[in-house]
Amino acid sequence: MSRTMTTVALPRPIPPHRSSSGIVTLSSPISLETINTQQVSSAAPVPIPNKHIPICPTGPAHPHVREPNTPPPSPGREDERRHRSSLLHPPDKFDHLEAGSLALYKIHPADVAASLDHLSKQPLPEPSQVFPWFHGLHPCNQIQQTFFSTRSKPMRQIPSCLRGITVVKADGDLSTSRLKGAIAPSEFMNPCADGEFIEVDPRQGFSVRNFQIQAAKTAITSDIIVYGEDVGLVRKLGWEIASAQSKWRRKHESLPKYNTFICVSPFRDFEKRHSEIVSIDSEGRLTGAVVDFFHQERLEMYTMTKATEVSHNVWMGPTPEPEGEEQQQFDVLIECSDLGRLNPAALQVIAEGPNDDTRHTYLDFPSSGSILPPTWSHAEADGILETCKWLWHLSHGTLPSKSDTDVDGDSNMSDTSEATEVETNRPRKILIHCADGYTESTMLGIAYFSYSTGRPVPQAWLELHTMMKRNFFAYPTDVSLLTSIAPRLLHESPVCADKSLLEITNLVKHEPKWIASLDGSFPSRILDYMYLGNLGHANNPDLLRAMGIKQILSVGETAMWRDGELEEWGEDNVLAVEKVQDNGIDPLTKEFEKCLEFIDRGRRNGTATLVHCRVGVSRSATICIAEVMRTMNLSFPRAYCFVRARRLNVIIQPHLRFAYELLKWEEMLQVRRHRAENAYDARHPVRRELEWGEIAREIALMNRPYAR
Structure with a gap:
């Protein structure tokens, strides 16, 4: 007797998704070897899909001041x-x-x-x-x-x-x-x-x-x-x-x-x-003699999103260069984009095709956030599941047995159907990719990771980030879509072939508390021990615990937790920097030492720290840049690009004064290193890579494509 699974959209609030349609995608990533030989006219970076510049409120004036701060x-x-x-x-x-x-x-x-x-x-x-x-x-x-x-x-x-x-x-x-x-x-x-x-x-x-x-x-x-x-x-x-x-x-x-x-x-x-x-x-x-912001950011992004294997023979990464060596390593390349379509039949044709076919196949798939609830149809849900199914068979070199398919060509959903596979073909190496390596491929990546590992969607979401070390950016629509098809992902997964419908139902029924408050995006991993996020992330302590984050650094904003949560978390694991608004007036340099010592305390204790303000792009980003400069011995321009790339789709926006303070912080760090390493050397300890006017000019040019 056959059984069917119903796809039901969960009632989650879905903010509108900013489509990347009409925005030129990022060209193929450059490599360290080609940085000195690329033509500027052809290699100049173009906008990255879906990035946005958030609004940073200046905050109220201090109450004891009658006139402007x-x-x-x-x-x-x-x-x-x-x-x-x-x-x-x-x-x-x-x-x-x-x-x-x-x-x-x-x-x-x-x-x-x-x-x-x-x-x-x-x-x-x-x-x-x-x-x-x-x-x-x-x-x-x-x-x-x-x-x-x-x-x-x-x-x-x-x-x-x-x-x-x-x-x-x-x-x-x-x-x-x-x-x-x-x-x-x-x-x-x-x-x-x-x-x-x-x-x-x-x-x-x-x-x-x-x-x-x-x-x-x-x-x-x-x-x-x-x-x-x-x-x-x-x-x-x-x-x-x-x-x-x-x-x-x-x-x-x-x-x-x-x-x-x-x-x-x-x-x-x-x-x-x-x-x-x-x-x-x-x-x-x-x-390459002078740091270039555009290319430095692209190098950081390429390093961060370099293709990695997330499941057997299935990789995720950025779109490789056409006809390049990396592209030739894969048999099937699936590009996720706003123009992509569901086409699992094309994967089936490859799987059932001749074993000696060595041609590279290029397919597409809808981008993250492009299948919008509650308008999705059963056909779209079926298409995602069928895509996962044929990705599995291609990557394992198997085919479903003939009994798994009915006379109409549809998959039979009997209790034993998924347990039978026939090894008839060579395994294919598959790359799921998009322009920047994370934005548009996230939905398919999480769906297939859940399907191929038998993990419920929340666990797959978490482990793709923590265990597979993939940085990704999902939308609220992805949360709703993936949690809706979660039962089917597990039911049809070969890994769960021995589980009953009741067992699968129980797996997906008990969601972790953090998923209900998830807006799709995790805090951004800047370093293994330091994450950058917003007030919403700080207000989700269950998510932070699940990610291995046990310290919170609040810069100018305070998380609102339920009674008893602070005591459970530990007051010593929370540091609040007060009276610092994003107003271009309040200085932040004087807080650097205290903040960085707190972050370093977490590192020494083997845990990570969430650094947040309201939006997670100015005050908290400034602290993160200061830490990257300190611990990695990077100049301000290079540390800025390092953090900017790892904040993913949300563009960091330290205001002018914070940026200038970071350039002065670079001086201070150089003086300290000079004193520690060359105490009797008379040479001047300071040397900037770029001057203030050029740094500001480059930041403005980088932000221009995303201004609305």
């Missing part, structure tokens, strides 16, 4: 006059050209390289000296002005403690022959005026994440080097910049005098003698 008063002029030294100031040693009151200074590649190297070793001003000016304080922007200013003090003037170096490529083409940190003239010069800087401060709106204006703001507080091989173009732009500097200085009389330098040497001189500052060579190839 503000930074400390402006430092005195004596403090601000402590400029960073520069090899370009004073410019007396350089030959110069004069035109009235304006002057251009000639500079050679060796001096350009030496000046940039010297600048990288100069400590940055303290955050209190440059904020809130870096946020952007346009005189017409009343919202921004009101938020950052007190009612009794004038607005902060341009900090006179700044003296940077801005490198400008005269022709504006940054896809070739680009020096470290070089920008285009259009990024800070007004094309509609003769020799004037752009007014980049936003005229309206409020934001503490104006990364896109930092390169221009840095330029007006810098000596500027214009380079290029077209002498006429370089000189013309040089005079325009010198004029803009003069006008800006007349408008802001307290500013130091910044100068303009021109370099018309052939670019091959930089490539031959100063390759350490060449970011993109004259052929348009990344050199």
Whole structure:
């Protein structure tokens, strides 16, 4: 007698899913071996599907303050006059050209390289000296002005403690022959005026994440080097910049005098003698000498999502390069995407085909989140189950016995049907893949892991992450879909062939408590002992325990637990950092030591720590970046990309002040290592990979594709 299983959608609240339709998918991941040879024009990364930039609330002002929460008063002029030294100031040693009151200074590649190297070793001003000016304080922007200013003090003037170096490529083409940190003239010069800087401060709106204006703001507080091989173009732009500097200085009389330098040497001189500052060579190839945010993130993502075997002969990973060596390792490649369709019959044809067929087969499958409840049909549920069934047979080189299929070609669901298999074919090696290696393949990955291991869906969900070490991002729709078909996944699993319907029902009936509150996504594993998450994750202690997380670090937000849960968890295992809002004002550096010691305590005790704030992208992300910098000895740009890749689909968003504080944290770590390792070495301990303006510019460019 046959039995049937009914697919019933569980009543879970389902937030709307942001489809990736219309978003270009990530191109094939680059490898460490190809980083120095890829053409920028063809290898530049494109948006990753489904990523989103969350909104980070600034939080309320402190209740005891009647007026807007503000930074400390402006430092005195004596403090601000402590400029960073520069090899370009004073410019007396350089030959110069004069035109009235304006002057251009000639500079050679060796001096350009030496000046940039010297600048990288100069400590940055303290955050209190440059904020809130870096946020952007346009005189017409009343919202921004009101938020950052007190009612009794004038607005902060341009900090006179700044003296940077801005490198400008005269022709504006940054896809070739680009020096470290070089920008285009259009990024800070007004094309509609003769020799004037752009007014980049936003005229309206409020934001503490104006990364896109930092390169221009840095330029007006810098000596500027214009380079290029077209002498006429370089000189013309040089005079325009010198004029803009003069006008800006007349408008802001307290500013130091910044100068303009021109370099018309052939670019091959930089490539031959100063390759350490060449970011993109004259052929348009990344050199690898200068960290590039886009490619650094892709390298981190490729490392994190590299294909791994999750079940016998079934692997999960990113889409391999077409015709590449990795692609050739697999017999069947199933790409999950929004355009994919259910087609288990194609898998059946391969399984029942000739044993000597060595062709590579490319199929597709619907992406995670694309089959939406409660609109899914029995046909869709059947298609998922049939896909799992034929993946099993292909990976094991088996076929169901003829008695398992009725005259209409449908699977017979008798109690003994799944126990009979016939080994008639060679096992196939299968890759379930998607563009980034995790987003769109998650639903199929969890479904097949449950089917092939006989684990209930919640356990499969957990073990795919904890035991198989796969990072993935699921949607609330996936929770509802997979828990609905959970009984059938186990009933039809060959691993559960000896279990009765009652036993299977009991397996799926007793769900762990954490699944009811799961929004689909787990906290993000940054390091084995440190996870980054949001307030929802912190409010699900059962999930945290199941993941092996036994410490919670709350940054500016506090989890709301039921009575008795804190005592059960242990008060010593919870650390709350208070009075730190995401407002661009409250500092976080002073909390680093306490937070990182708490995280390290968990590591020493063999457990993991959840670091969270409200959204899990700014305050808590800043702490995680600080820990990665400390423990892995990474610069801020590299640690930022490391954490950003591992936060998966939620883009980290430390605001400007936090980002600047992390750059200062890099200095502090370098000083400490210098003292510990070279106590009697007179060399300066600080050396940044990138300067503030370039870091902010790169972050803005990375975020642009996801802004809505």
